[in-house]
């Protein structure tokens with residue numbers, strides 16, 4: 218059903234994984250088609266949704282970093298995925314979640330590659346991929362174009378506490394030493410912004426791809442499944458908005474490749490809808506009529522969707538007389554801040570509300586058990602019941618080395634559903650509580666925690682972080698690790714059981730010590746190096 222295809226490579230999904238992959242495959246001379254189900258986001262993609270104060274500019278709401286929070290508090294179905302697409306808070310738009318996220322852009326420490334990635338993906342193997350991302354994707358810790366730092370009262374209070382009190386080193390968080398260790402370090406956040414505006418792969422890699430005649434990009438096109446002839450992908454079945462939502466087959470050239478970059482929840486869903494996965498899950502899909510292939514045509518791969526991860530989140534509300542809280546406003550910003558932004562890309566709207574970040578590792582007992590990474594990010598305002606002036610929010614994430622993971626399953630309609638409980642292993646809550654207990658021991662008198670006691674014991678903190686409340690057990694939508702290297706895909710990112718089908722996105726990235734985007738982009742660069750080295754499929 219798929220003869221005469223013209224594409225060497227079809228990439229599904231325009232998040233950071235898909236855009237980096239499609240750009241580099243087209244740079245290598247392949248005829249590449251990038252498909253995205255969503256529509257415009259940044260102004261440069263044709264996105265025009267914005268508050269009135271941006272009228273007359275070449276900015277959409279996506280371009281302005283300070284509108285980050287209101288992008289996802291204002292209900293607007295254009296950017297976020299609908300419930301009939303995925304059962305989680307994900308972006309369905311050009312750029313994927315990089316069009317709606319906070320832009321935090323931290324380089325994973327060398328220990329992440331060395332401890333959690335397979336042979337061929339260790340720190341020394343990753344150097345060219347790291348360099349490619351660092352040289353192509355701008356980032357900054359000082360985004361305001363007038364060179365001044367804004368909203369620094371929270372930064373100063375945190376520095377007093379963590380650097381002067383708790384012995385953290387203040388560093389440039391993506392600077393050397395060459396291992397980029399995230400051990401007891403504190404600093405200004407790094408964002409992938411440029412010129413006071415949101416940057417990210419849409420503004421960099423996608424723009425270079427679009428200049429090539431052998432690259433095509435089609436948004437508004439939702440892929441339903443990969444078309445296969447046994448273990449050979451021959452194309453994709455997709456529904457195009459521009460063609461009255463008709464389903465068409467988009468075909469590969471013989472010897473071509475399909476690369477799924479639909480994100481850590483939707484790439485496993487696409488695999489299962491294509492008859493690749495755990496037979497139990499495929500049986501359910503088949504029973505509900507969503508999978509029409511007969512069982513003898515299924516590809517048995519029980520690692521599809523297995524060990525999905527998100528950073529468990531704890532909000533600690535802190536109050537100090539020295540802190541001035543700052544609330545961003547979508548339609549009616551403080552006039553001086555609005556003018557600073559519109560006239561000179563300066564002021565608080567040049568970043569997405571975080572004022573500082575820090576990390577430490579909590580050692581784990583036992584052979585071969587790695588230390589657990591913990592990250593703190595401090596926001597410019599309070600949250601929940603604690604929003605009086607002087608309040609700021611510390612987000613504590615558990616990161617690399619956590620013991621608990623989940624599984625992506627499909628609901629009755631075949632839509633991806635991530636497992637929810639990330640504290641199933643008690644060592645995880647204990648590690649996160651140890652991190653909080655350690656820094657609380659150094660809390661200065663003038664900085665008061667509001668939603669948990671300053672002198673809580675380690676046992677009390679362990680119970681608190683593992684009990685549901687508006688401040689604890691949160692998901693932060695950093696889904697990853699659902700189609701792991703050397704399990705679901707091999708070390709070339711090729712789906713186990715298939716000849717020419719790959720997954721390159723957060724799915725193949727194990728839990729990182731830092732927010733995932735920079736690591737995903739680096740992993741995509743590395744995956745492309747390895748896919749190109751395989752040569753074409755014959």
Ligand SMILES: Cc1cc2nc3c(=O)[nH]c(=O)nc-3n(C[C@H](O)[C@H](O)[C@H](O)COP(=O)(O)OP(=O)(O)OC[C@H]3O[C@@H](n4cnc5c(N)ncnc54)[C@H](O)[C@@H]3O)c2cc1C
Pocket residue numbers: 229230231232233234235252253254255289306307308309310311312313314315317318319320321322323438439440441478479480481483484487693694695696722723724732733734735737
């Ligand atoms: C609110 C929020 C804030 C965040 N903040 C940060 C941050 O500050 N820093 C950071 O590092 N990370 C952050 N993250 C996480 C980060 O953005 C994601 O981990 C990352 O974007 C995942 O990249 P990806 O390429 O795997 O997939 P995604 O970014 O999810 O992109 C996948 C794309 O594929 C498309 N797609 C899916 N299925 C199909 C289909 N069947 N057909 C066609 N297209 C399809 C989707 O529409 C989407 O555009 C945040 C995430 C969210 C939601």
